[in-house]
């Protein structure tokens with residue numbers, strides 16, 4: 001326990017009187033909470049695939065129903081894409097909190113690698129034989145399970161005290177996983193109401209490890225690009241034309257191969273403009289975290305860090321920008337063999353961004369980098385995907401320490417301030433459009449297999465996550 005105020009008997013007594021019965025109510029209704037989450041998880045709300053649009057709407061409606069049942073005024077707003085759920089309960093005197101989550105999930109392929117139906121949630125024992133069990137389903141961790149930790153905390157608080165401790169607005173969108181374009185417009189259209197909030201809460205990140213809760217203090221941004229290189233105007237016989245005809249797959253791979261130098265630095269001009277060095281205080285926090293790069297890489301079948309050689313693995317994944325090829329295709333990839341020089345070659349890339357890196361400037365610099373390396377006779381087309389800058393949270397704000405103390409109490413382990421390699425574009429949008437800072441608290445674990453087959457959420461994450469939010473709401477009230 002680090003927060004001296006927590007050890008003051010009077011502070012203890014009044015806080016415990018209020019929060020103790022709420023925690024008891026959460027413990028008493030574990031089965032109910034699990035059943036509700038399972039209902040939510042059974043809805044295959046895959047946002048990227050238009051075939052699941054009806055299921056996305058169904059997930060939004062399910063949430064509206066559940067939130068209305070605990071006193072929220074809740075509506076699923078049509079957006080032109082998937083609906084956005086907005087729910088309010090503002091009759092408390094305390095501060096106004098805007099909670100964000102997403103009900104959409106990633107596709108499930110390759111389906112054959114799942115050990116059970118991704119939309120038929122199961123309680124499973126963990127492979128390492130640990131005492132804890134987990135919920136296996138698509139969306140269990142990212143992000144339905146995490147959303148429901150917050151909803152369950154609200155439900156219990158209201159059941160015990162008849163009202164929430166703070167004014168709460170809940171916004172749950174359905175396009176987070178597919179780079180949807182409708183959220184910023186929605187924030188703008190509802191800005192007058194949403195700006196009333198004092199701070200945003202997001203539950204879409206992880207703990208430091210299975211026993212150590214965390215507040216994520218920085219997120220990387222993301223830029224998506226798709227490239228199509230065209231050479232000959234049709235697919236060719238690779239014997240008849242081979243040697244004379246430019247092969248777009250070779251051209252594209254040479255260009256992509258030039259993106260990094262031998263030390264892992266990205267070679268696009270201006271790429272590192274606006275990339276800050278981390279302050280000594282942050283580096284000291286990270287150095288103090290018990291982190292074993294060998295174990296981190298060993299767990300995924302690797303042994304040595306790949307990227308920038310002069311950076312630690314935590315820096316590489318939290319505070320340094322990257323260029324990654326996410327997919328590359330062209331030519332013949334089917335069964336057997338076909339001697340072809342293809343007409344086109346394709347790649348999808350994503351860049352993780354930090355600090356003041358300007359996503360649109362990097363997009364243009366990347367395109368110039370490709371065009372400058374394109375041989376005569378080849379042409380290139382680009383398709384833009386999302387663009388969001390990196391974000392850093394103001395950890396000196398009062399609510400960070402209050403939240404840290406609440407987490408530390410629940411987990412009996414000092415909560416860590418950590419970075420995050422992933423991106424949650426809404427955090428930057430809420431800052432830009434609404435002027436709101438965000439508190440990122442989540443209970444996912446590194447081995448939750450989000451976006452992969454056999455996604456799971458530890459029961460402990462779900463149950464102690466809900467207890468954590470109850471404590472946080474109480475601490476912020």
Ligand code: BES
Nearest residue numbers: 142177179204205206222420422423424
């Ligand atoms: N919940 C994740 C972000 C995340 C990843 C948090 C890892 C903590 C650890 C989120 O749903 C996600 O996957 N975001 C995408 C955003 C992209 C599509 C713009 C990402 O990071 O790739």
Ligand code: ZN
Nearest residue numbers: 102142143204
């Ligand atoms: Zn997520």
